[in-house]
Amino acid sequence: MDNKEQLISLLSAFICHASSHLPDDVLKRLGEMREIEKEGFAATIYEAMFENMKLADELKRPSCQDTGVLQFFVKAGTKFPYLDDLADVLREATIKATKEAPLRHNAVEVFEEKNTGNNVGHRIPWIDWEIVPGSSDVEIYLYMAGGGCSLPGFSKVLMPLEGYEGIIKAVFDQMTSYGVNACPPCLVGIGIAGSAEVAAKLSKKALLRPVGSHNPNPRAKMMEEEIENGLNKIGLGPGGLGGKLSVMGVNIEQAARHPATLAVGMNTACWAHRRAGIKISSDLSYDLFTHKGVTL
Numbered sequence: 001m002d003n004k005e006q007l008i009s010l011l012s013a014f015i016c017h018a019s020s021h022l023p024d025d026v027l028k029r030l031g032e033m034r035e036i037e038k039e040g041f042a043a044t045i046y047e048a049m050f051e052n053m054k055l056a057d058e059l060k061r062p063s064c065q066d067t068g069v070l071q072f073f074v075k076a077g078t079k080f081p082y083l084d085d086l087a088d089v090l091r092e093a094t095i096k097a098t099k100e101a102p103l104r105h106n107a108v109e110v111f112e113e114k115n116t117g118n119n120v121g122h123r124i125p126w127i128d129w130e131i132v133p134g135s136s137d138v139e140i141y142l143y144m145a146g147g148g149c150s151l152p153g154f155s156k157v158l159m160p161l162e163g164y165e166g167i168i169k170a171v172f173d174q175m176t177s178y179g180v181n182a183c184p185p186c187l188v189g190i191g192i193a194g195s196a197e198v199a200a201k202l203s204k205k206a207l208l209r210p211v212g213s214h215n216p217n218p219r220a221k222m223m224e225e226e227i228e229n230g231l232n233k234i235g236l237g238p239g240g241l242g243g244k245l246s247v248m249g250v251n252i253e254q255a256a257r258h259p260a261t262l263a264v265g266m267n268t269a270c271w272a273h274r275r276a277g278i279k280i281s282s283d284l285s286y287d288l289f290t291h292k293g294v295t296l
């Protein structure tokens with residue numbers, strides 16, 4: 001097996017593992033929330049979730065029928081020796097994992113309105129690149145974005161006078177309309193910037209941050225906590241069937257804005273928050289840092 005084939009096999013195994021195992025931080029948070037939701041439907045839904053995860057592990061099958069559209073967020077070291085092949089490797093790994101996991105066929109070509117049957121299509125899997133100067137490693141985040149959760153996000157530029165209150169209103173409007181679509185408890189990713197596309201991208205990047213982490217800016221952290229407390233008061237509960245908690249957390253990422261514009265983007269992850277991160281070195285050794293102790 002040459003190095004390219006080795007990378008395809010490694011990343012296919014990475015995708016398969018992510019489809020059936022939630023990351024450590026999400027599992028921990030869901031366990032904590034289960035301890036708080038001890039009554040009625042909420043307790044039953046948590047019981048079903050944990051049974052579902054146990055069976056996904058035992059049967060080596062995806063933990064949700066909607067395995068999503070695959071999105072990769074790559075921090076590419078400029079000295080990583082396989083950089084030229086990486087986009088191709090990610091596409092091939094997606095095709096291989098689609099057969100092996102197996103993953104639902106979720107890539108429909110726009111205009112042809114035809115399902116490609118292998119989760120690969122025009123610009124899909126989506127690959128977002130960040131360059132890391134001087135590094136010989138690559139860090140790849142995988143997000144399996146389902147049709148009910150983080151795909152139906154939104155972003156818009158507010159009227160300047162709407163201010164931060166406008167951001168909060170937009171977030172609560174979205175959660176009280178589409179929130180239940182995303183099988184709560186949700187992780188809410190919010191991007192704040194000067195334009196719609198930057199806010200949208202940051203809202204997805206916010207979902208890549210661990211559950212329980214906070215924005216280093218103290219005001220942003222305060223906003224994360226206040227929105228989280230407010231959303232929990234809505235009482236969506238697990239599965240949207242009522243309970244004490246609606247969200248696993250709220251993560252905000254921001255970019256400096258034009259003085260006349262304030263844009264907000266929002267992405268909502270469901271309880272099956274299939275996010276995985278792997279760091280691969282130039283000798284092809286790896287660290288699956290979101291799922292500690294796992295060998296692929």
Ligand code: SF4
Pocket residue numbers: 064065066067146147148149181182183270271272
């Ligand atoms: S929202 Fe999440 S858990 Fe619910 S069906 Fe979609 S991917 Fe599955």
